[in-house]
Amino acid sequence: MEKQSRLLCSELCVQRRLYEVTLNCAILAWKDIQIAKKHTGRAIYGAVKAGSSCVPVCEIIAVQEKDDDTPCKNTGKWQKVPQSPADPCQHAFTVFYVERTRQHCWWCSNVTFHCSDHSLCLLWVQTIREQLALLNSERRVNYYHTFANRPKSLLVYINPYGGKQRGKQIYDHKVAPIFSRASISTDVIVTERANHARDHLKTEADLKKYDGVVCVGGDGMFSEIMHGLVSRTQQEAGVDENSMEETLMPCGLRIGIIPAGSTDCICYATVGSNDPVTSALHIIVGDSQAMDICSVHNEDRFLRYSVSLLGYGFYGDVLTDSERKRWMGPARYDISGVKTFLSHRYYEGTVSFLPAEGNLGSPRDKMQCRTGCSVCRQSSSDKLVSKNEDSVSDAECQDTWTVIRGKFLAINAASMSCACPRSPKGLSPSAHLADGTTDLILVRKCSRLDFLRHLLRHTNKDDQFDHSFVEVYRVKQFRFSPRYQECDSEVDLRESGVTGKRFLSQICREHRACGCMPSQSNWNCDGEILPHTAIQVRVHCQLIKLFARGIEEQQVFEDPYAHCAI
Ligand SMILES: Nc1ncnc2c1ncn2[C@@H]1O[C@H](COP(=O)(O)OP(=O)(O)OP(=O)(O)O)[C@@H](O)[C@H]1O
Numbered sequence: 077m078e079k080q081s082r083l084l085c086s087e088l089c090v091q092r093r094l095y096e097v098t099l100n101c102a103i104l105a106w107k108d109i110q111i112a113k114k115h116t117g118r119a120i121y122g123a124v125k126a127g128s129s130c131v132p133v134c135e136i137i138a139v140q141e142k143d144d145d146t147p148c149k150n151t152g153k154w155q156k157v158p159q160s161p162a163d164p165c166q167h168a169f170t171v172f173y174v175e176r177t178r179q180h181c182w183w184c185s186n187v188t189f190h191c192s193d194h195s196l197c198l199l200w201v202q203t204i205r206e207q208l209a210l211l212n213s214e215r216r217v218n219y220y221h222t223f224a225n226r227p228k229s230l231l232v233y234i235n236p237y238g239g240k241q242r243g244k245q246i247y248d249h250k251v252a253p254i255f256s257r258a259s260i261s262t263d264v265i266v267t268e269r270a271n272h273a274r275d276h277l278k279t280e281a282d283l284k285k286y287d288g289v290v291c292v293g294g295d296g297m298f299s300e301i302m303h304g305l306v307s308r309t310q311q312e313a314g315v316d317e318n319s320m321e322e323t324l325m326p327c328g329l330r331i332g333i334i335p336a337g338s339t340d341c342i343c344y345a346t347v348g349s350n351d352p353v354t355s356a357l358h359i360i361v362g363d364s365q366a367m368d369i370c371s372v373h374n375e376d377r378f379l380r381y382s383v384s385l386l387g388y389g390f391y392g393d394v395l396t397d398s399e400r401k402r403w404m405g406p407a408r409y410d411i412s413g414v415k416t417f418l419s420h421r422y423y424e425g426t427v428s429f430l431p432a433e434g435n436l437g438s439p440r441d442k443m444q445c446r447t448g449c450s451v452c453r454q455s456s457s458d459k460l461v462s463k464n465e466d467s468v469s470d471a472e473c474q475d476t477w478t479v480i481r482g483k484f485l486a487i488n489a490a491s492m493s494c495a496c497p498r499s500p501k502g503l504s505p506s507a508h509l510a511d512g513t514t515d516l517i518l519v520r521k522c523s524r525l526d527f528l529r530h531l532l533r534h535t536n537k538d539d540q541f542d543h544s545f546v547e548v549y550r551v552k553q554f555r556f557s558p559r560y561q562e563c564d565s566e567v568d569l570r571e572s573g574v575t576g577k578r579f580l581s582q583i584c585r586e587h588r589a590c591g592c593m594p595s596q597s598n599w600n601c602d603g604e605i606l607p608h609t610a611i612q613v614r615v616h617c618q619l620i621k622l623f624a625r626g627i628e629e630q631q632v633f634e635d636p637y638a639h640c641a642i
């Protein structure tokens with residue numbers, strides 16, 4: 077590695093939490109701090125030789141010179157405690173860094189170095205700070221993923237209403253202290269109503285001031301912020317969102333998610349956990365993870381964007397029912413899930429889709445999207461090529477659309493795995509974050525027992541697609557039209573508040589659809605209900621970026637920076 081320089085300090089004693097270790101030597105390399113330990117073989121990356129641990133500089137949060145003062149017992153005043161002549165370590169500095177723990181969680185660990193020579197101590201602090209500053213001045217790519225600049229200024233939106241309504245406490249107690257340690261300045265807005273964040277981003281926020289936007293909430297809150305940023309970007313680029321054919325302009329600012337919702341599947345599928353501290357650390361180190369976005373239109377009207385789930389039938393009905401139970405918090409989905417399952421409603425309609433071609437894998441190839449995903453990287457380079465050629469793909473020219481009519485219990489489009497605590501592998505375990513496709517899952521009418529088997533496979537390791545009544549396709553676009561179009565009387569009835577049996581009996585008289593079953597479900601779009609059921613969906617590859625790196629492989633790491641291309 078270039079710029080390899082070593083600062084040797086002998087006889088440093090490291091006071092680390094509960095145990096004292098004596099350093100034979102501490103070697104500060106430009107890229108890594110190797111702390112040779114005598115007593116512990118515990119290493120952050122297991123492959124590093126026993127008795128040492130390796131902290132990549134790019135995972136250092138901060139370094140702080142430590143006044144090694146302890147209050148003098150008799151006066152209580154802070155003063156430098158004279159060290160005994162036997163203990164020459166009277167100057168110290170503390171390094172705060174990322175430590176990986178269980179199931180993709182990170183936490184902010186620290187180690188304090190003591191040193192007899194004050195100038196050497198200052199040199200360490202200055203050198204580490206110079207290295208941290210360098211991280212923001214060079215494009216860094218390693219074997220796994222591309223780093224981007226560390227944020228120094230963030231716009232934070234807190235939803236006090238989502239999940240268990242603890243968004244403000246989570247931010248104040250778990251996240252703000254780490255941001256402050258990392259010298260990140262923040263402007264914090266606690267939202268006062270639904271769509272407050274979206275509207276502020278679309279019209280008022282001075283985005284030039286910030287290196288990123290942070291969402292403290294769940295998927296719905298993320299959706300608001302994503303809509304605000306994407307719409308603002310299109311507006312400033314003169315792109316008409318109502319035109320489905322338009323190529324959308326990618327967003328410059330990254331979005332960070334501090335999970336404080338009920339499902340939190342977007343955070344879970346991009347970081348690997350729904351732990352607020354883990355997400356805060358991914359933001360601080362400046363991770364960058366591209367993500368696909370689906371645009372949803374009804375005829376020539378833009379409806380919404382989606383990054384996780386577009387669900388009709390089961391998940392649409394679960395959401396519709398759960399909206400009236402928000403006061404229950406996350407448990408509302410379980411109650412509504414069981415109620416919807418027991419109702420066992422199916423819906424008739426026509427699904428047509430444009431299959432994805434080329435080496436984009438398949439929803440059943442068992443290949444999971446992980447940090448540095450080769451499929452997503454391939455899509456990134458393909459995207460650059462097609463942007464230069466500015467051509468519509470052959471399939472789109474030839475319109476090789478597939479059409480399927482039928483009776484469905486569920487129609488789901490998963491643009492990511494949709495992994496979440498309820499379903500650790502997600503609705504589509506092999507879906508990719510940034511491959512330009514969405515996995516279209518069709519669950520045809522079947523028995524309650526078969527459907528239950530299918531649902532329960534979302535919660536265990538069995539293949540939820542291995543059923544005769546389930547089909548799954550990787551697509552770039554799809555459309556849905558219900559067999560029974562929503563007519564004015566249905567809309568009038570909904571709008572006049574007529575619901576329940578009277579609504580159904582009215583429908584049945586007019587449509588004779590079938591014995592007292594509503595003819596249509598609602599679309600669940602990232603946890604929000606769409607106002608129309610006939611929709612056209614198109615995937616826009618890598619339209620936004622998150623402060624994340626995808627889910628890291630759980631294997632023991634070699635030195636992840638050994639491949640540093642610097
Ligand atoms: N101050 C507020 N008052 C009322 N609603 C709000 C407020 N701020 C945001 N919202 C809305 O609350 C809804 C739910 O928020 P959020 O997604 O964070 O929680 P959740 O639905 O419990 O989580 P998940 O979507 O992960 O299941 C969002 O649609 C958002 O638009």
Ligand SMILES: CCCCCCCCCCCCC/C=C/[C@@H](O)[C@H](CO)NC(C)=O
Nearest residue numbers: 295339341384385417494499531534602603
């Ligand atoms: C009767 C037994 C039911 C077991 C069902 C287990 C399957 C759970 C799968 C959950 C996948 C959630 C997909 C994510 C959707 C989000 O976009 C949305 C908003 O957060 N959440 C929901 C619940 O719609």
Ligand SMILES: [Ca+2]
Nearest residue numbers: 368491508513
């Ligand atoms: Ca995708």
